[in-house]
Amino acid sequence: MQKVYTKIESIVGNVVTVRAEGVRNGDLALVGDSYANVIKLDHDKVSLQVFAGAQGVGTNDPVRFLGRPMQVSFSEHLLGRIFDGAGVPRDNGPALTENMIDIGGPSFNPAKRITPKHMIRTGIPMIDVFNTLVESQKLPIFSVSGEPYNQLLARIALQAEVDVIVLGGMGLKYDDYLQFRDTLEKGGAMSHTVMFIHTAADPTVESTLVPDLSLAVAEQFALEGKKVLVLLTDMTNFCDAEKELAITMEQVPSNRGYPGDLYSMLASRYEKAVDIDGAGSITILGVTTMPGDDVTHPVPDNTGYITEGQFYLRNGHIEPFGSLSRLKQNVNGDTRDDHRALMDGMIKLYSSYKDSLEKKSMGFSMSDWDEKLLKYGELFESKMMDLSVNIPLEEALDLGWKILAECFKPNETGLKTSLLKERWPDKDAVADL
């Protein structure tokens, strides 16, 4: 019953146009033997985006419309498997065809969401203390090429307590892909992991499908009551692929060549992060590399407006400034009573330290107060910020008090008197406050 069209009218970039009737917007088709989807209809002219790239496509290649949108199989058998951006197995295992589900489904009803309130412990003080990660949060790691963001991602994947991990890789270097796989295998996490990997060598278009595939699968697991962690790296490659497509389609570019709907495009993916009333949850941790370390670049900029905070990974550590977990207030009130105040106090002092450091570098004489701040800053950086530090939250908080007491008098910290009395390590110093 499938009709075959053999007259392709135009081939521009990865988009081919064919005359056909009764075709639905968004449907899947086969051009030759590579998959394509319908992106535009104009009377009987149908524009198709070829996943594997239009290279080598001939005007007489057969086009078959499959009458369904892009789908992916969903079952327990996915766990431990690795697929490419078109959903084809990469691990020499069998292809899965049972229980096919549509990708890029409708958005979640906000009325069915619940307020996230479970902390995800990572053992990294810069996250646990200062920017707590929360279940169902969507959070990107802003970084630049060369930083160990994939290692950080893998470490969080291993240490976080979740039921299922879905890893979506876009434009990954082949070595990085292997490293991910090996780290997860060694850490024993592979048995509850699904990977959709698009490597830099694969056709560009396929990378645009990776987030949708990963999230469609994650959504099904979450509906079954599982806590799912989705790792997406690197979202900038995804955006660049979308840009390429938009330009091919002759869309008016808005900012540095990116399409005007970049925000909506990213939002519809990140917004899949959810804590479901009466079922599981999806937490999304993405990587966004900032071209030229420029946070005002459209990709990190739009991402920042969508996600619930961001981690800046620079010089091998998570920056205290700029890094932010918007949901931390939901959980850090219940961890320990000094958590919030200590977190704010320490950051304010670290900010003053940065000022003093600037003054020092300009050659000004340092007051006593500056000296105190400098000492504090150094301790903070070596004992808290270093990524190799791996301690639980409570220990990290105690460490914070210790650092403060080593550097300051109680009333110099700007913390509430009642709290100082309770937590200051040297009780004599706070006795007469």
Next chain:
Amino acid sequence: METVTGHVTGVNGNLANVSFEGPVRKNEVGYIHVDDKRLKGEVIRVTDGTASMQIYEMSNGIKVGDPVDFTGELMSVDLGPGLLTQIYDGLQNPLPELAEKCGFFLERGVYLDPIPDREWEFTPVVKVGDSVAAGDTVGTVPEGLFTHQIMAPFTLKGSDWKVKSIKEKGSYPVRSTICVIENSTGEEKDLSMVITQPIKQPIKCYKERLRPDEPLVMQLRAIDTFLPVAKGGTFCVPGPFGAGKTVLQHMEAKNGEADIVIIAACGERAGEVVEILKEFPELEDPRTGRSLMERTIIICNTSSMPVAAREASCYTAVTIAEYYRQMGLNVLLLADSTSRWAQAMREMSGRLEEIPGEEAFPAYLESTIAAFYERAGKVELKDGRIGSVTIGGTVSPAGGNFEEPVTQATLKVVGAFHGLSRERSDARKYPAIDPMESWSKYTGIIDMDRVEKARAVLRRSTEINQMMKVVGEEGTSLDDYITYEKGEVLDAVYLQQNSFDEIDAADPPERQKVEFDVLYDALMQKFDLKENAEVRSFFNEFRQEFLDWHGTVFGTPEFEAQKKKITDLYMAKAVH
């Protein structure tokens, strides 16, 4: 009336081209039939006999030849009792009901009645024979805290309508006819408690627009004292991501002293809406003792919902705001974020292949933004009551750069500008409103002379701080250093406010006045301090005591004691 029909000839993203038979109006609503579903859309352009429709839903699965019905009606909302406490999407679909019907996901093509189907206790205020014009009250029903007025439709044309019949006092279903009106030509209209209003037409049934001259208290010190907002005024909150725009708006929604608060979550995070959904019903409005939700309506079109409906959501919100204004109430509309709304326009404009303006925004961006903010205002209604709509919009400028088109277009038309700065939020100085860059044209709760003097201290302090970065602390005179510390203390104890502290989160105007008096007096003193270290330690102590003061309950003996402690502290060092 004959319905006009057509069929789809092309699809590009959420834009569908439709060829049609019969007359079609621009901005009228049509439905595309896909399988067994009807997808709502709006005609936004007609060219060469083809109507371009923006579809308010996902456009997957539409095919060439799909039938289309045109309704002949402009995009409208239903207004009536029962709107309060509701949570709608941009097209006024009630989300909780939708969840009941469709489960976890927002299924497309499902449109539910936005007005809850129930009975209300109706009291007529007109008699048979009375004349009625657009917007006139025909009766009232009690809705929560308010007397909800049932009005004649605002779109009613002509001035010769008379009441033909009216229901007696009693309980009636919301959609039943409660009044029949008739004009001189014998045309009759049935009125129910629900009226329909096109969202892009401002409601103009009032006597006169007044100058916004009364402060709208937000219980935020930085705003009420330094950057006030007026009832019927407009303000905007631009800021880079992470600067705390949304937290600030939630604070305003919670503590703003308006009768009704409408929150338009437009293209922002769903999680933030959920926070309101879960938190507001639990919170008590201190002025009425009722749940905060009873004065709140949420219009929520989050970023992952279809983009065309996002454009409509701001208009839906402002139309509902105007409706309650017509009852003589003060309405606060908070839109988060107007940039997403502008981007929705940009996306559509791109699909229409219009010639792009700056950053590909359409050329009509400025006039559209101006028209939206102009729907705010304080008005005197025909019966002499005063009502107002205050609009506060956040702006999310690309890259945090205020020089971009949406921020600039907004700044031209608002009366107050609360610019958030990344620097302040990085240093955890919340609310991160930049006290130097921001401005307000309205008058606040404290006399502006003293506020200006305090602001001058702050400005001078910032200058000295800049200078100190160059010449160092040792190159700064003691007097200057004291001024610098005064500014710092003003910032730390007055501009900053802890929204997570139970007491400090809301600072009522009476308390602000007392606190400002003390602080102002301290700022204006000359201090007898010998060296920088002494200055620093004095102001550290002052700051500490002041922060502890924020932790005491207003009007209690502890509050008074702490006030005295602070006064004694600075008076001891002051030069008389």
